[in-house]
Amino acid sequence: MLLTQASLAPYNTFGLTQTADRLVVVEQREQLLSLWQARQDEPLLIVGEGSNLLFTAPFHGLVLVNRLKGIAVTEAADAWLLKVEGGEIWHQLVCWTLEQEMPGLENLALIPGTVGASPIQNIGAYGVELAQYCEQVESLDWHTGETVLWSAADCAFGYRDSVFKHQAKHHLILSVTLRLPKAWQPRTDYGPLAQLGEQAEPRHIFEQVCATRRSKLPDPRVLGNAGSFFKNPKVNLAQAQALQAAWPGMPVFPAGPGQAKLAAGWLIDKAGLKGTRVGGAGVHSQQALVLVNHGGATAEQLIRLADLVRSRVAQQFGVRLEPEVRILNDEGETNLDEVLSCLS
Structure with missing residues (x-):
């Protein structure tokens, strides 16, 4: 069944109340032929559980929700x-x-x-x-x-x-x-x-x-979130060694020839950002890698909080964090800098 001006709240674990011009839940492969034949010249977004999405605007296109089973x-x-x-x-x-x-x-x-x-x-x-x-x-x-x-x-x-x-x-x-x-x-x-x-x-x-993840990560059904908001950054070995010398105990993992991977959550924590809030959006008090919706958070508040986190970590460690969460505007995927430029 094709819905128009459909709420996206059930399809994103942040619980943000954006809408889609058109939305359909696909449960059988047979649906796809007729959907494709009736397609329009419009943006397309494919959604599973929506556990890695941040909607910053109403989506002006078709959302396909994948519910194929077997x-x-x-x-x-x-x-x-x-x-x-x-x-x-x-x-x-x-x-x-x-x-x-x-x-x-x-x-x-x-x-x-x-x-x-x-x-x-x-x-x-x-x-x-x-x-x-x-x-x-x-x-x-x-x-x-x-x-x-x-x-x-x-x-x-x-x-x-x-x-x-x-x-x-x-x-x-x-x-x-x-x-x-x-x-x-x-x-x-x-x-x-x-x-x-x-x-x-x-x-x-x-x-x-399971025990480790449950002890650190909030249940999105209780506290809206999209899991790890940032990727663990990769740096060259020389930078990793210099950071370890300055910050004993900093976790560093191998990441291929001449590269090392840092723990983004550790960096955010050491930057003193746990529990930081911008409106209804916050850095989780137990797992700094997770940004949460404490209730009524807007996409703008989450974006400004993400920018604050990224800026503080860059200032303290000289490391640039990149979002793991997919950031979406009215036509599809975008990035943190583009959204921020529209807000300023």
Whole structure:
């Protein structure tokens, strides 16, 4: 059913009350042909759970909400191949794979959002990224109406990045095929998982990840948020070493040849920003990486708070933070600087 002037409040975990000119919830693939044939010359936005979106204005176009469901399993000699429809909830998939004794995704437990959104951000946590398990992505090209199959290499995965954030933003992800090797190896070399040791079982890792995330991250059903607002910044090794010398105890992680990754939450915390508010928007009091809606926050307040955080961290550490959250204006994706220029 196609809705006009539809509220986007149910489709973004910040709970912001913007609207879309047109909105449709897609539950069956058969809907897509008629939708595509009746398409108009208008901006397109594809939404899963809306757990990584910041709407700064009413959206003047069509919003497609992906609710396609289904999991098909093919067993190979060395792995399980799972073709998962894009509207499946990611955390529910992780739980299902463990119940079926198909481990591998446990480090990615409790990441909000749908399976269809997972390759867009190349979701990751605790030393694991989707790219390590992605075999293939199936999408619908909204410009041509054609179904496209993408190999993992085609997806151009990077840190919280993929081709679907750039050249292929107009693609609706129909399904993601995951390859889970039967020769499972635990990944416990990151943060709180280290205490589990190399002999940890998948369920132990899953429980530790869930406990850690729940202890730090607010439930968006209680306190509006979009998870980690900023990416963990990458710097060169020389800068990382200089910062560690000036700030003993600063966490630093390897990030490829000549590069290091810093913990954005640590930087924000040490800049004294926990609990800082701009109107109804605030930096979470327990996890500084999360910006929250304390009630009645506006998009402008969240944007000004994000700018304040970015400015303070740059001033204190000489490091520029980039949002992980997708910032949207009336026609599609934009960035923090463009929105700020419109506000000033």
